[in-house]
Structures are given as C-alpha cells and as structure tokens.
Amino acid sequence: xxxxxxxxxxxxxxxxxxxxxxxxxxxGQSHLEYTPNAFIMRTKDPSVFPEEFxxxxxxxxxxxxxxxxGGTDTPFKGAYEALAKxxxxxxxxxxxxxxEIARLRLTAICSVCAEAFxxxxxxIVEAVEPLGPIKV
Amino acid sequence: xxxxxxxxEKNEEKVAVFICHCGGNISDVVDCEGVAEWAKKLPNVVHxxxxxxxxxxxxxxxIEEALDKGATRAIVAACSPRLHELTFQNVFRRKERNPYxxxxxxxxxxxxxxxxxxxxxxxxxxxxxxxxxxxxVSLQGFLEAPTVEATKKTLVVGGGLGGLRAAKDxxxxxxxxxxxxxxxxxxxxxxxxxxxxxxxxxxxxLIHELIEEVLSNELIAVHTNSEVTSFxxxxxxxxxxxxxxxxGVTSKIGEKAAKAIDIxxxxxxxxxxxxxxxxxxxxQKYPGSYPSYPAIDWVNCTKCGKCAEVAEGIxxxxxxxxxxxxxxxxxxxxxxxxYEPYEGEYGFGxxxxxxxxxxxxxxxxxxxxxxxxxxxxKVERAALIHCVGSRHRExxxxxxxxxxxxxxxxxxxxxxxxxxANELKDKFPDMHVFELFKEDIRSYGWGxxxxxxTASEKNVRFFSFLGEELPxxxxxxxxxxxxxxxxxxxxxxxxxxxxxxxxxxxxxxMPEEIPDIIDMMKVPQxxxxxxxxxxxxxxxxxxxxxxxxxxxxxxxPMTSTEAAIGASGAAAKAAILMSKDIIELQPYVxxxxxxxxxxHMTCLPACSYAGAIYxxxxxxxxxxxxxxxLCKGCGTCVPSCPEGAIQVKGWTLxxxxxxxxxxxxxxxxx
Numbered sequence: 001x002x003x004x005x006x007x008x009x010x011x012x013x014x015x016x017x018x019x020x021x022x023x024x025x026x027x028g029q030s031h032l033e034y035t036p037n038a039f040i041m042r043t044k045d046p047s048v049f050p051e052e053f054x055x056x057x058x059x060x061x062x063x064x065x066x067x068x069x070g071g072t073d074t075p076f077k078g079a080y081e082a083l084a085k086x087x088x089x090x091x092x093x094x095x096x097x098x099x100e101i102a103r104l105r106l107t108a109i110c111s112v113c114a115e116a117f118x119x120x121x122x123x124i125v126e127a128v129e130p131l132g133p134i135k136v
Numbered sequence: 137x138x139x140x141x142x143x144x145e146k147n148e149e150k151v152a153v154f155i156c157h158c159g160g161n162i163s164d165v166v167d168c169e170g171v172a173e174w175a176k177k178l179p180n181v182v183h184x185x186x187x188x189x190x191x192x193x194x195x196x197x198x199i200e201e202a203l204d205k206g207a208t209r210a211i212v213a214a215c216s217p218r219l220h221e222l223t224f225q226n227v228f229r230r231k232e233r234n235p236y237x238x239x240x241x242x243x244x245x246x247x248x249x250x251x252x253x254x255x256x257x258x259x260x261x262x263x264x265x266x267x268x269x270x271x272x273v274s275l276q277g278f279l280e281a282p283t284v285e286a287t288k289k290t291l292v293v294g295g296g297l298g299g300l301r302a303a304k305d306x307x308x309x310x311x312x313x314x315x316x317x318x319x320x321x322x323x324x325x326x327x328x329x330x331x332x333x334x335x336x337x338x339x340x341x342l343i344h345e346l347i348e349e350v351l352s353n354e355l356i357a358v359h360t361n362s363e364v365t366s367f368x369x370x371x372x373x374x375x376x377x378x379x380x381x382x383x384g385v386t387s388k389i390g391e392k393a394a395k396a397i398d399i400x401x402x403x404x405x406x407x408x409x410x411x412x413x414x415x416x417x418x419x420q421k422y423p424g425s426y427p428s429y430p431a432i433d434w435v436n437c438t439k440c441g442k443c444a445e446v447a448e449g450i451x452x453x454x455x456x457x458x459x460x461x462x463x464x465x466x467x468x469x470x471x472x473x474x475y476e477p478y479e480g481e482y483g484f485g486x487x488x489x490x491x492x493x494x495x496x497x498x499x500x501x502x503x504x505x506x507x508x509x510x511x512x513x514k515v516e517r518a519a520l521i522h523c524v525g526s527r528h529r530e531x532x533x534x535x536x537x538x539x540x541x542x543x544x545x546x547x548x549x550x551x552x553x554x555x556x557a558n559e560l561k562d563k564f565p566d567m568h569v570f571e572l573f574k575e576d577i578r579s580y581g582w583g584x585x586x587x588x589x590t591a592s593e594k595n596v597r598f599f600s601f602l603g604e605e606l607p608x609x610x611x612x613x614x615x616x617x618x619x620x621x622x623x624x625x626x627x628x629x630x631x632x633x634x635x636x637x638x639x640x641x642x643x644x645x646m647p648e649e650i651p652d653i654i655d656m657m658k659v660p661q662x663x664x665x666x667x668x669x670x671x672x673x674x675x676x677x678x679x680x681x682x683x684x685x686x687x688x689x690x691x692x693p694m695t696s697t698e699a700a701i702g703a704s705g706a707a708a709k710a711a712i713l714m715s716k717d718i719i720e721l722q723p724y725v726x727x728x729x730x731x732x733x734x735x736h737m738t739c740l741p742a743c744s745y746a747g748a749i750y751x752x753x754x755x756x757x758x759x760x761x762x763x764x765x766l767c768k769g770c771g772t773c774v775p776s777c778p779e780g781a782i783q784v785k786g787w788t789l790x791x792x793x794x795x796x797x798x799x800x801x802x803x804x805x806x
Contacts, residue, residue, distance in 0.1 A: 012799065018660065018680065025216045028245030036257035039264055039799045040246050044724060044787050048771025056793060060800035075658040075681075076770035078744035086775060111680075112663040 009063035009128040011038040011121075014046050015109075019070030022111035030114045034121040038066075045069070045076050047083040054090050054104060055097070058136045064103045064128040066120060071108025080108075099136065102127040149209065149274045152183040152202035153266060156190035156214035158244050165248035167259045171213070175266050177806050180274045182207055191220045199227045208233075209276065211269040213241040213262060218680075219671055236279035236723060236786060241269040263803040271794035279786050281720040282764045286372035287464040288714050289314065293364060293653065294469035296324020297696055298688025298703040300346045302467045305707035307355040311714045314461055315350070316362040320383055320431030321421040322347050324471055328408060328494065330501035332696055333555045334583045339696075340424070347426045360427065365458070367656040370765075371683030372719035374466060378459045384432030385418065388449030393420065393430050396443035396450065404436045409498035410474075418443045418450075464719075465710040468659070468667065468679070469687035469703060470650045475525025475542065475643040478534060482521055482641055483609040489617055490609070490639045493520070493549070493556060500559065508564055510638055518560060518567060518638040519620055520553050521607060523574035526644030526693075529603045544664050546644030546693040550578045553642040554587035561594040570634055572599045572607055572622055581695070599632060600625040609639060645693035657681055667691050677706040685710050724786045725767040726774070732781035733759045742776035749773060 015021035021042045027034070043049075046067045057065050067087070074080045087106045094101050105127070107120045153175040157163035163186075172186040183202045187195050190212050199210055212224050217240035225235035243262045251258040288311060292303045295317025303313045321327075329339035350356050359380060366377035389396065402417035417437040420430045434454045444450040474494050479485035484492075488511045491499075500508075508515040526549065528541035535541050550573070557569050571591070577598075579588050592598070599622050601607055607622040616635035624632045647666045654661060659679045662668040667690050670678045677686050685706035688699035713719070726749070728739075735751075735758030743749045748766040752759055760782075771784040783789060 010800070012796065018658070022216075022218065022660070022680075024250075025218065025242070025245040028247075028249030031249060031252070033250055033253065036247075036251040036254050036261050039261065039268075040242075041268065041792070041795050041799065043771075043792070044784060045770045045772070048774045048784060048787065048789070049792070050775035050789075053789065053792070057796050057800075060796050062796070062800060073658075076744070076768055076772065079770045079772045082742065082772045111660045111668065 007129060007132055008035065008037045009125060009133075010061060011035070011064045011066060011124060011128070012057050012062040013038050013040045013121075014065065014067045015040055015042045016045050016068070016070050016074060017042060018075050019073055019111050020068035020109035020113075020117070023068065023109040023113045023117050026112050026114045027117045032114055032118050034118055035125055038121060045074060045079045045083075047076070047079040047086070049086070051086065051090050051093055055093075055136070058099060058103070058134050061134065063131070063134045064105070064124050066105045066107060066124045068107050068109040068117070068120070070110070073108070073110055097136075099134075100131050102131065103134065149180040150182045150207050151178075151180045151270050151273055152199065152207035152210040153178070153181055153185075153270065154190050154195075154198060154210065154212045154214075155184075155186040155243075155262075155266070156195070156212060157186060157188045158215055159188065162214070162244050162248045165252050165255050165258045166243060166262045167255070170259060171262050171266060174263055174803060174806070175270070178267055178270045181270060190214050191223055196223070196227050199224065200231055203228070203231050203233060209237040209239075209273045211239040211241055211266065211273055213243045213266050213269065215244040216242050216246075219674060234278065234280075237273060237276055239269045239273035239276070241265050260803055264799045264801070267798035267801065267803070267806065268795040271798040272791045275788070275791045275794055276786065277788075279723040281723045282725070283718045283720055284372050284765060286713065286716055286719045287462050288312065289463045290465045290467060290710050290714060291316070291364075291374070291376060291461065291463040292467045292469060292687075294324070294471055294687070294690070295319075295322040295358070295360065296469065296471045296688070297326045297343060297346070298469035298471065298690065298699050298706075299324070299467070300343070300350050301700045301703035302469055302687045302707040302710070303356050304346060304350050304353065305704050306467075306711055306714070307350075307353045309707075309711040309714075310355065311711055313356045314378075314463065315356055315358045316364065316378055317358070317360045318363045320361050320427075322350075322358070322360065322426040323421075326696055327422065327425065328410075328498060329696075330497050331559075333551055333587065334581070334697075344424070344426070351426070361431065364653060364656070369462075370721060371713070372464045372721075374463050374683065376461050376463065378461060379456045380459060381434065381456045382451065382454050383427075384434070384437070384451060384454060385430050386449040386451075387427070387429050389429050389447050390449070392447035396447040397430060399442045399446055401440065401442065402436050402438060404433070409502065410492065410495045412495055412499060465683045465685065465713045466657070467685045467687050467703075467706050467710055468653065468690050469706075470648045470653065470690050472645040472689040472693065473648050475546075475646050477524055477641055477643065481524065481534070482607070482639055483611060483618060484641060487611050487618060489637060490641065492524075493552060493640055493642045496556065496640050500563070506564075508560070508567065508638075513637065515564075515637040516567060517570070517616055517634075517636040518640060519570040519572060519618075519634055519636040520557060520640045520642060521572045522550060522553055522577070522642045524641040524643050525646070527574060527603065532604055532606070540665070542644055542646065542664065544644075544693065545578060547578070547580075548693060548695045549642040549644060551581065551584045551587055551695070554579055554584075554591050556640070557591045557596045558587060558594065561591070561596060569596045570599065570636065571596055572601060572620065574601060574603055575625075576600070598626060599634075645689060647690065657684060659684060666693075677702060677709055683713060721765070722769065724769040724784055725764045726762045726769065726771070726782055727785050728760050728762055729781045729783070730754060730759045732779045733777075734779055734781075735759055736778060738776045738778065739773040739782055742773045744772070
C-alpha cells in the first residue's frame with residue numbers, strides 16, 4: 001500500500017470571529033458537508049500569528065493549514081495586508097525547510113460564504129492528499 | 137475584595153465541562169455522553185457531564201452547581217458562541233465569578249450539522265474541540281474589562297419611518313438624538329404610499345404626525361441633506377463626521393417657492409412618483425412635505441440663477457460643511473429601495489402600460505378620477521403579477537447586475553397587491569382585475585387574509601403559476617394592447633390567455649445601497665445584502681458591532697407596521713445602552729510585558745490605530761505601552777515583536793499553541 005492510499009489529511013482551519021467563523025456556522029446552518037478531519041480554531045484575527053506558529057502546527061501533525069481570513073472585509077485596519085505579507089514570508093520559509101507550500105492556504109471567507117467555504121475545503125484537501133502525511 | 141473574587145485571582149485551573157445535546161440537534165450525531173465521559177480524562181477537568189439543553193435554566197443551574205463545588209472555569213460544547221456565549225458568561229457573573237473563565241465550543245453548526253453522516257468522526261472531532269477548549273480556558277489569565285464613560289447620545293441614520301420612530305422613542309426616554317437624512321426631505325418611502333393596510337390609514341397623515349413629533353422634540357436634532365463620512369471609536373464613544381450639504385433654499389422663500397420652481401429650466405425625472413412625472417432642479421418632494429420649502433438638486437442644477445431672481449432665500453452655494461460628533465450608540469435606519477424590473481421583464485420598458493405597483497399607487501393617489509386612464513386610454517382590464525424581483529429561481533430568473541438573485545420573499549407585496557386589487561374594484565367597479573401569483577399567496581398577518589376573501593367576493597380573478605413557468609407577455613395590436621399567457625395551476629394547468637390594458641408588477645424590496653456605511657462601520661450583510669442582526673430571535677435588532685442597532689427595512693423586507701415595531705425595538709436596545717453611565721469594553725486588547733520589551737518599537741508601525749501603541753519611558757528605559765481604549769485587539773502587532781513581548785489578552789500565542797496541540801492529539805491517546 002502506498003503512503004498516500006487511504007490518507008485523509010488532517011487540516012487545521014483558522015477562522016476569524018467576524019467573518020469566516022460565522023461563515024463556518026453558515027455552512028452548518030445550510031447543512032453543507034465537508035471532511036470531518038478538519039478542525040476549526042477561531043481567532044480574533046489570524047494576523048496575530050508569527051511565522052513560527054505555522055511550523056508549530058505542522059510539527060503537531062497537521063497535514064494542511066487553511067487560513068480563512070475576512071480578506072479586506074476584516075474589521076481591523078491593515079490586518080489583512082499584514083497577514084498576506086506574513087504568509088508570503090511563511091511560503092519562502094516553507095520552501096527553505098522542504099515543506100510543500102500547498103499545505104498552507106490563505107483564503108477570504110465572509111459570514112455567508114458557505115459555498116466558498118466548501119469549495120476552499122475541497123481545494124486544500126485535493127492539494128494535500130497527493131502530498132501524503134506531513135514530515136517535519 | 138470578596139472571597140469569590142479571590143478564587144478567580146488564585147487562577148486555579150479547575151475546569152468543568154458540559155456537553156449539550158441541543159435536543160437532538162447535536163446528540164443525534166455526536167455521542168454526547170461518550171464525549172462527556174472522555175473529557176473527564178483531560179488535564180484540569182474536575183467535572184464533566186452532558187445535558188439536554190445547556191441554555192435552559194436547569195442547564196445553567198448545572199454550571200452554577202459546578203462552580204459551587206469548586207470548579208473555577210468552565211466550557212460548554214454546544215451551539216455557536218454567537219448564540220449563547222453571553223448566556224453562559226452571565227452564569228459566571230451571577231455567581232460573582234469572572235466571566236472570562238468561560239470558553240464556548242461549537243459542536244452544533246461546526247460539527248453535528250456539518251457532519252451528519254459520519255457520526256464516529258463527528259464524535260471524535262467533538263472530543264478534540266472540547267480538549268482544545270479545555271486547553272484554552274486552562275491558560276486563561278485574569279481578565280478585567282476596561283470601562284469607559286458612555287456618551288448619552290444616539291445617532292439615527294435615516295429619516296424615514298424607521299429612523300423617525302427610533303428617534304422619537306429614544307427622545308421619549310430622555311436620550312438626546314442626532315438624526316441625519318441623506319435626502320433633503322423627511323418621511324422616506326412611506327410618503328410615497330397612499331393608504332396603509334390593515335386599517336387604510338392615510339400614509340402621509342401618519343408619517344406627518346410622527347415628523348411633527350420629532351421636529352418639536354427638543355432632544356432631537358434633525359439634519360437633512362446630511363450623511364456620515366467618517367467613523368471611529370467603540371461602543372459608548374463613537375466619533376463620527378457628518379457632512380452637511382446646503383439645501384440652497386431657506387424658509388425665507390415663502391410663497392414665492394412656486395415661482396422659483398416654475399422658472400427653473402432644468403427638467404428631470406421625478407423620483408417621488410418613480411419617474412411617472414418630471415420635476416425641476418429646485419423642487420419640493422410633494423406639497424406639504426417636510427421641510428415645507430424646496431431644496432436644490434445639486435446634481436442637476438446648473439446654477440443659472442433664475443430661481444434666485446424671482447425669490448428670496450435662495451443661495452446657490454453647495455460647498456458642504458463638516459461636523460464632528462460623539463455618540464454612544466447608532467441606529468441604522470437606511471431603509472429599502474423597490475426592485476427595478478429589467479427591460480423586457482413582463483414587457484416592462486417595452487410598453488408604457490407595463491408599470492410597477494409603486495407607480496400605480498402614486499398615480500392613483502395623485503389623480504383621483506372615476507376612470508383610470510393610462511397612456512390616454514381607459515383601463516378596462518388590469519392584471520397584477522406577484523413576486524417580481526422576489527423569490528427568484530436559479531437558471532430561470534435573470535440575475536441582477538451584480539450577478540445575484542433575490543431568493544427571498546419580500547413579505548409585503550402579496551397583501552399590498554390584494555389591497556390594490558380591492559382599491560381598483562372599489563374605485564372602478566366595472567374594471568376586470570386579475571391577479572397572477574407565483575405558487576401561493578402569502579397574505580400573512582392579522583386580518584390580512586380578509587383582503588384575499590374580499591377580493592374574491594369582488595370578482596378579482598386569481599391565477600397561479602409555477603416559478604419555472606412564468607407568465608408570458610405579448611404586445612398586441614388588439615383592443616387590449618397586452619396579452620398574458622399563463623399555465624394556471626388553479627384550473628389544473630389550463631393555458632389561459634388574458635387580454636389586458638395594464639400590467640402591474642408587484643416589485644419586491646431590495647436593501648438601500650449604503651456601501652460607505654457598511655465599509656466604515658463593518659456591519660455584516662446577509663446573503664441577501666440586507667444588514668445582518670446577531671441572531672434573528674435572541675438579538676434581532678443588534679448588528680454584530682457593539683452599540684449599533686438595526687431599525688426597519690435595513691435588515692429585511694417588512695411592512696410599515698413591522699418596520700415601526702423593529703425601530704421601536706432598536707430604540708429600546710439603544711436606550712438600555714444609554715442608561716448606563718459606564719460601559720464595559722472587551723478585555724481582549726494587546727498587553728505588553730515590559731520586562732521583555734526592549735524598546736525596539738517595531739510594534740508601533742505594525743499597528744493601524746493611531747495612539748493604540750505609544751512609546752513611554754520607565755526608569756530610564758524605553759518601552760511600548762498600549763492604550764486599551766484605542767486598541768482593537770486584532771493582534772497584528774504581536775508578530776512584529778522580536779522579543780515576543782506583546783500578546784492579546786485572552787487570545788495569547790500560548791493559548792493558541794495549546795489549542796493546536798489538543799486538536800492534533802488522537803483522543804484515544806488522552
């Protein structure tokens with residue numbers, strides 16, 4: 001059996017309080033389904049995380065991390081721009097450390113973006129599945 | 137300090153865990169009993185149990201009992217925290233405990249409702265989320281909400297029924313109000329109506345009575361031609377800028393107003409009657425409107441000066457002025473706009489005898505007559521079509537310009553259409569009136585069904601069509617210029633052809649466009665673009681921004697009665713806020729560990745809020761400090777510190793890491 005056969009990636013979903021976490025609620029309210037192997041951790045805003053935090057998530061065994069920010073709708077001035085810049089830096093460090101950048105995804109999900117949420121979940125699972133379990 | 141407060145500050149990590157069944161909403165999918173039993177093994181957990189409804193009084197009592205028995209912290213795994221986090225925090229408050237030692241875990245919307253067909257996985261996921269909640273609350277430090285003095289004044293945005301009602305109700309509770317209306321006149325959409333169901337009250341009389349009460353109230357400052365242009369601050373202390381555009385006309389114009397209007401050479405469409413007539417660039421909304429003298433429409437005025445030559449009180453200067461205001465709360469009552477049918481929708485825009493219901497209302501109100509004349513010809517037959525711009529169906533109805541569809545029911549239009557059918561039969565007894573409704577008639581509401589019964593008795597003829605079989609309109613050269621073909625469900629799908637002189641489209645409601653307000657205040661919109669309340673039942677008039685309330689049709693289509701009720705609700709909520717001398721702010725703001733801070737000040741440029749982080753000297757050492765009243769707690773400053781000296785209280789990196797670790801751990805290894 002190959003390493004990726006029957007592999008169900010473990011995904012960390014990072015949401016923000018005002019946009020994507022209500023969006024994740026809306027997914028449930030709409031009775032839309034996605035992989036149960038994905039775990040939501042709500043934040044005030046994901047711009048709080050330093051670069052090393054993402055590597056900590058991988059070290060703990062998450063095969064993929066999807067940041068569901070509020071994009072430019074986030075209630076905090078400058079937060080999305082800072083987050084996008086941070087993720088650019090994280091991508092560089094991931095490449096340096098030999099971690100596939102497809103394992104980290106930055107998206108913008110609004111409070112009623114149920115379909116977008118499902119689509120993005122599908123995309124990260126699709127991207128991580130062929131990579132197999134995380135190795136750090 | 138009480139003994140109970142000391143318990144909090146001792147920071148003992150004794151966590152009680154509660155797993156809610158939410159009836160069967162959670163327990164039909166998640167093994168709640170199993171999760172509760174498993175949670176007993178988690179570090180720091182001193183108590184764990186499951187219960188049918190944690191939000192109920194007996195459910196809340198369980199938390200109280202656990203606190204009495206020695207627990208210092210608690211988590212409840214239940215519905216979304218947006219629904220009941222406050223409920224459970226209040227249990228702590230009632231017990232004189234620190235409410236921030238409570239953590240809410242969502243296992244309904246984000247587990248049982250999202251994974252109904254994978255019960256084992258949903259249960260495992262619930263365990264990990266519970267472990268994550270326990271980990272977070274175990275590391276919770278002592279938090280205290282900063283307090284600010286609240287400004288006892290409310291801003292009401294919108295001078296229609298909702299805004300006026302809210303302003304009046306607030307003033308009746310001794311709350312000073314600033315009311316701003318973007319247009320030059322008060323009264324909003326209600327002034328465009330004629331009579332209002334259910335009692336056939338005169339719409340203008342009602343709204344004028346309310347306007348007069350507002351204008352005569354010393355606590356209410358009314359500004360027409362005014363709008364919000366900047367917004368800052370937080371609940372209790374919002375700083376806003378109001379832009380006032382000059383009206384161009386003062387009351388000095390007196391009786392010469394008619395002359396000034398008459399001489400104006402600029403002729404434009406009159407929005408008051410939805411383009412049925414024209415008006416001038418200096419205009420009065422309607423005779424008797426408030427204010428009672430004209431205004432200048434600066435978009436269309438060329439400043440030719442002719443009006444000023446024949447009347448006093450006209451100044452053709454339109455440079456706006458700005459006013460800074462500080463208020464404690466804000467009521468948004470910006471209202472709705474009627475759906476505008478696209479060209480060709482049931483012949484709209486292709487034949488002048490296809491009109492909207494609001495247009496017909498205006499025409500009948502302004503043209504009392506024994507006959508209805510349209511386009512120069514007596515209307516013998518009129519057909520009213522329901523659900524135009526409402527209850528859209530994908531792949532059938534044409535999307536709006538932005539690609540969206542109005543899936544919702546506009547609620548007011550069935551009864552309004554029946555009301556009109558009855559009015560037509562009362563005024564013109566010989567007229568043949570037809571109503572074509574989409575699938576069903578929704579004349580909900582006390583007494584509204586009578587309109588349907590009465591219309592039936594008056595021989596209004598009803599046809600029912602399916603959403604996927606919309607009636608087809610043809611323009612003909614026959615006696616009656618329009619012909620409608622409909623597959624009628626009431627006659628078991630007979631194809632009916634209805635020749636008619638007039639087609640009236642019962643158009644739905646759409647939210648008024650307020651992109652600047654949405655962008656400035658960050659008030660969330662729902663899928664249908666109306667503003668979203670925190671919860672439709674539990675907090676129906678509160679926006680998801682503390683201190684901002686929603687009045688009337690800004691949040692959904694509704695009748696004028698419902699809009700007035702909603703506005704009174706919003707005013708009552710705002711008045712509760714205004715009744716407090718001190719308002720508690722969220723404690724989740726940045727905090728700097730001054731022993732770690734080396735004064736690099738890299739946090740300063742990372743922060744987008746002026747004054748939230750500032751430089752200070754402490755014992756000859758430069759350190760960064762946070763002003764909690766200005767900090768929003770976003771945490772954008774956190775990664776900027778090379779020393780790791782900044783954290784957001786209640787959302788620290790250590791807490792996040794503990795959560796990640798708990799989420800990653802296999803529950804069988806606990």
